[in-house]
Amino acid sequence: GDSVTQMEGPVTLSEEAFLTINCTYTATGYPSLFWYVQYPGEGLQLLLKATKADDKGSNKGFEATYRKETTSFHLEKGSVQVSDSAVYFCALSEAGNTPLVFGKGTRLSVIA
């Protein structure tokens, strides 16, 4: 079945550092890919998405590019802030029409 693997955390960075959280997937078809974020005490929020190969999703300074050849959707941000501290989940949905399959999540802590 479909699955998502993301790098294990926790990840601790200093403010203004560069962030990469790796995500790879296994799917039978052509999935849509998502990054969700969960801030402390809050529900999951969609951060960005990409629906086909080579699409780049972006939001709040975060970016991720759908790489079909490497089955990857790595999350990047050029300069993290303390307010980015959260748990980040990579997820997929077959053709954007099936329930989401999530990775285990990566906890990011940004220190001033």
Add this chain to the structure above:
Amino acid sequence: DTGVSQDPRHKITKRGQNVTFRCDPISEHNRLYWYRQTLGQGPEFLTYFQNEAQLEKSRLLSDRFSAERPKGSFSTLEIQRTEQGDSAMYLCASSPDREEAFFGQGTRLTVV
């Protein structure tokens, strides 16, 4: 609209008791999903509804679990004869057709 609402936010119950959770989706969202999230894991799909029809159930959903969505609006998830292994965060999400899911803040269940 205030988003997806779940009630209660926290529930502590004794092993063997029945519990019921409620989810109110965003108005006019056709799809409603239930997920379960345990510590250090990503959300795992349980079941989903298209309007009032329950279209898919995960094998994680044992016969002690039942979900309903009467009239295609709010949904309830009932767990009968709770076990300690049922302790988790239960997440509800809703979406318009073929779009990203919007999550509630979850119901944290503790079985003692």
